[in-house]
Amino acid sequence: MFQLFRADEEGVPSDDRGLAYGDGLFETLRVSGDHAPLLNPHLDRLVRDAGRLGIPVPRGDLEKTCLQIMAREAGQYDGRPWVLKLILTRGGSGRGYQPEPGASPHLLVRHGPAPDAPPEGGVDIDFSPVPLTVNPVLAGIKSLNRLEQVMAAKAMPEGIFEVLMSNAEGQVVEGTRTNLFLATDDGWQTPPASTLAVCGVMRRHVLACLHNAGEPVVEAPVTLDQLGPDRCRGLYLTNSVLGVVPVRTLAGQALPVTRRLATIAFSSQVME
Amino acid sequence: MFQLFRADEEGVPSDDRGLAYGDGLFETLRVSGDHAPLLNPHLDRLVRDAGRLGIPVPRGDLEKTCLQIMAREAGQYDGRPWVLKLILTRGGSGRGYQPEPGASPHLLVRHGPAPDAPPEGGVDIDFSPVPLTVNPVLAGIKSLNRLEQVMAAKAMPEGIFEVLMSNAEGQVVEGTRTNLFLATDDGWQTPPASTLAVCGVMRRHVLACLHNAGEPVVEAPVTLDQLGPDRCRGLYLTNSVLGVVPVRTLAGQALPVTRRLATIAFSSQVME
Incomplete structure (x- = not known):
């Protein structure tokens, strides 16, 4: 007890x-x-x-x-x-x-x-200068060791909703309080659980909904060049309080925004 | 305030x-x-x-x-x-x-x-299976994010005084609650501050005492093969509560023990 x-x-x-x-x-x-x-x-x-x-x-x-x-x-x-x-x-x-x-x-x-819902049209985000380190023994655990996220959030510019943190291998792993889903020409992609500092409950829910809906989805490291406007078909942040949040601009570059992932995630039977 | x-x-x-x-x-x-x-x-x-x-x-x-x-x-x-x-x-x-x-x-x-003083003849220590990760933004800071050290200490076998943690590059960096000083054929060596999770006050004190005493000392990464009995002339743990603690055995292998580093550290003018 x-x-x-x-x-x-x-x-x-x-x-x-x-x-x-x-x-x-x-x-x-x-x-x-x-x-x-x-x-x-x-x-x-x-x-x-x-x-x-x-x-x-x-x-x-x-x-x-x-x-x-x-x-x-x-x-x-x-x-x-x-x-x-x-x-x-x-x-x-x-x-x-x-x-x-x-x-x-x-x-x-x-x-x-609960915090206010983010704007429907999407949010503006950026990259964090604070690197993310993930100990394999603690990967994915929402532990009370969150000083890296605090330092990244503290350095977040005014008007920026979230910053993306990258690991020493240069992979873009997650936001300070969100996981990532990327729309690609081949379907959906999210960084693998073993690389995450926090493996979110909403990430797991969205993954299950995508599988359920028969959408192609891979868990694979996201590289910086995948996030440019020529390759990225949409970027989404997930968090169990905020749900699925579309990204409107990343580091000042516009990205396509649709409601598609939110629709898949919240019309599904998996929710309960 | x-x-x-x-x-x-x-x-x-x-x-x-x-x-x-x-x-x-x-x-x-x-x-x-x-x-x-x-x-x-x-x-x-x-x-x-x-x-x-x-x-x-x-x-x-x-x-x-x-x-x-x-x-x-x-x-x-x-x-x-x-x-x-x-x-x-x-x-x-x-x-x-x-x-x-x-x-x-x-x-x-x-x-x-204060805890009991460790035995004069040295302590028995081992290697930790828990890897050490150090975020460059937080390197050396004795922050409240100590879950890696808790997990390493938790897995410590009975009778073992301390375990040494290594980083992803295979360098032996520090103990869960101690920094390291190695006696080599060329003098003294301790891992560089930029690689440390915690940059101890006693480590800094011992470094100052070594410099003061004119002893040759380098801050350089310690590799596993430097800790074998053929190359290691002595291994010491430092901690501001325990002082300088000689290591008697590392992973079951005997190491030479002297009082030399403790003598240098505590007879020096630098103490105050």
Whole structure:
């Protein structure tokens, strides 16, 4: 089990390993009323990745806690979409990286209104000067080690919605808070899970919808020259709070914008 | 200025960005009575690296806080060495990686007894299967993003004091909580600062002492074959709480042990 903390009622113990070392992970769920359409894949990912970190957490208790909080808090959002954030840490401990055996995980729950929807016509994005590093042991895990993303977001120019981060091999991997889907002459392409810092729940959902719809899709590294206006047939950012966001310009260059990927992703049976 | 939290009196606000993203850094100081011999270099590093992260913190206020806490807590350790830990975060904020302008940093202060001194005859260490990744933007910063070190420490076999982590180029870079000094036929060698996850205060102190003593020393990547018993004339771990720790065996192979580096580091004028 875990020790539950509600952000609107209390603080976090000062010996929490999430604070000390980023020793934990988090989920951010979009909620409508008392219902999170992607609750199951979020909980699946949290439990699976917590397992990779060696943080034991029973899925049933997590789910029960989420359902209780959604039922309790839905009223205050009065029909507007809201966001439920779960921070799961390894718990408290004394000094030192080595976890103490038998520590009880901490679950911190926060919530707040959903951000405004991005403009329908697409967003303006750029490249980040901050490189992305991905440790294979932690690849894809939405861990609390997000300082690279903070530094990239901090350097983001005014009016720019997102910046794309590249790895040491020069592959364009992901945004600070989004995964990428590229429309090519051959179909759809998204960087492989093994190269990602965060393997998003919405990315997985969109992939499943594309497969379901019989669309050709590959998971393969995206190179810089694939993103030029001569080769790129469209670029989309995915994120479980914002959904599928089309890119209108990348580094000042216009890209074609359609609603096609959003339509595939949100008309599909896979959603639930 | 910063908002001060004392770990023995209170928790941390649940919106702290150190917890949410590892958006902060820390220092661990060895204290004797009410005096930390390396207080100045610790504060220098904290202020410098906070500046790299864009976290403004006045050195004078930090120093005053440390001196007050050391004076107040010294009595309870009754002459035994103790450890003062400072966690500095960017402060609180709403959801999202992008920092809110004007947020006031949080300073969390913890303390506890110093760990036992390692055996004089040296320690047994091994190699970690967890690779080390270092983002050039964050190189050397003792940030709160320490999940790689946690995973390496977690996998450390019983009886092993430390494990050495290597980067993707196969260079042996550092331990989970220590930097490395290697004795070679030509003098001393330590991996360059630009390759380090954490550029330790004790490493800097030892380097200064070696220079002061006129010893030949180079900052150059350490390769695996340099650590074999035929080429290695001694391997030392440094850490500001433990000092200079000689390695007795590395992955089961005996290495020569002397007190030479510790003698150079602690008889020098550079100490203060």
